[in-house]
Amino acid sequence: MTGPGNGPEVPAEGGLVAELEHMTEAERAEHDAQVADAVAPDRDMAVEIGQTLLEIDDLTVRFGGLTALDSVSFAIRRGEILGLIGPNGAGKTTCFNAMTGVYRPTSGRVLLEGKPLGKLAKHNITRRGIARTFQNIRLFAEMTALENVVVGTDARHRTSVLGAILRSPRHHREEKAAVEKAMALLEFVGIADRAADKAKNLPYGYQRRLEIARALATEPKLLCLDEPAAGFNPAEKEQLNGLIRKIRDDGYTVLLIEHDMKLVMGVTDRIVVLEFGRKIAEGVPSEIRENPAVIAAYLGVPDDDLA
């Protein structure tokens, strides 16, 4: 492993991969539980498990003459894994962009815990509790994996800029806590062995998981994943399935855009289907698989099937 440079130092846990190999099964389970605990979201939520966490209300997004999203409404319940699927160009990423402040909706609203997001800027939406990954990976290429995640924890920091400049004790404590949390997140997503490597030098699958760790660092109420399995082989997809479940079991709510039907059908609780910007179906995976409108939407799409 290379040195951590000027960034946050990799704590002693940096050697944890070697340690983990020597653990008994019981010790490993205990260790995993501790990691999950360190990673679990720690914030007040206004809605209970199973209640509506995020509501997309009659959302329309137009680009010039093109209607990318056309009066779409659906809700995400706290604690579920909701799939958002549809053929290429259906409006899935546009929906994420409208939810996270990248685009302003032409009309309609997005409500988190019953409160409209209105015209909040991107970083304020992150603070309110929506985090996302990108269809095309966006990491700080020259920063280490650990630093990329520490940056994510900044969204939850409370010290002022002045506190940071004066290196107040509170700032110091927060920085130490951020590094520890970031390390736990790297372990949680399974890439702690490369904590000190620059993001650009990580294998592709690691970069995708690093993006998830960075999004989780903001302690989101809702985690939105845009095609996290793109470019993955079947074994990696299987691992990702496990990771998404683990994230939910840890107390997060997940919105998943994904083309791989095996993964979508296997991991989601419910699915919303878009086609040409319209919602054409919503239901549990077994209903969606048999829905004639969904089957028709996917006919002629060569790379995926609804098997």
Ligand SMILES: Nc1ncnc2c1ncn2[C@@H]1O[C@H](COP(=O)(O)OP(=O)(O)OP(=O)(O)O)[C@@H](O)[C@H]1O
């Ligand atoms: N910034 C933009 N300006 C103009 N048109 C856009 C813009 N972003 C998206 N679109 C168009 O809106 C439509 C929906 O695109 P979107 O990226 O939301 O689809 P998607 O469902 O995510 O597709 P894919 O599965 O290919 O990622 C497409 O026709 C796309 O070309």
Ligand SMILES: [Mg+2]
């Ligand atoms: Mg997309």
